[in-house]
Amino acid sequence: MREAHTILVETAVAAPADRIWRALTEPEQVRQWFGWDHEGLADEIRFIFVDHAEPAPPDRIALAAGQELQLVGEGDRTLLRVAVPASADAAGWDAITQGWRAFFEQLRFLLERAPAGRRHTVHLTGTATGAQALAVLDAAGPTQRWHDSPRQRIVVDAEERLLAVAAGAPLGDGAVSPVSLTVSAYGLDEAGLDRLRRVWSARWQAAVGVPAARPATGRRDPDGE
Secondary structure, eight states: OOTTEEEEEEEEESSOHHHHHHHHHOHHHHTTTSSOOOTTHHHHHHIIIIITOEEETTTEEEOGGGOEEEEEEETTEEEEEEEEEOOSOHHHHHHHHHHHHHHHHHHHHHHHHOOOSOEEEEEEEEEEEHHHHHHHHHTTOSEEEEEEETTEEEEEETTSOEEEEEESSOTTSOOEEEEEEEEEEESOOHHHHHHHHHHHHHHHHHHHSOOSOOOOOSSOOTTOO
16 A cells, blocks of 8 residues: 555455456446446446556556555455545545445445346435434335444345445434435346335335435545435
């Protein structure tokens, strides 16, 4: 790691480093875990992971703005890291770390659970307390906890869908802040995807009071807002 960098996020993935490398460098693989569906997603992936990426096989990828992805292989387990230059803009810096944390967990889910089929997502946003946003997860029925951090909770439901709630403020402190839900599902046909959108939009409206997703445009803030 270059001395000017600070390690901000790291996630242990139960997969060999060469498998993670492909997931980070092949656009169709990136599409299976990065971000969420919107009309500019393919361009966004190309901007970040192709046009402004400098791979240094087998374990480093330099990205725009001085960011760097790093892999530390340990057999069938790999530590995935992102390093980001220190910045005086604390809010922007924090947004980047939150975004990478969510994306790494989405990548870990893809590689550890190996879901079949193409990934589709439902991404919903609003402004609410953490408790309101987390209430939407109750509607999913029994779930398995996948990841917890102060401003994110990610679970897996009984249908092997990854449900990620994120907030601009700590989920447990009662503050109102921007909140989001990203539902990742694999192998759906058009009818299944339409149903997924309708069901989760209704659940999100009931929990947060926002009836529809805000379309994502351009390169998103990494925390999804």
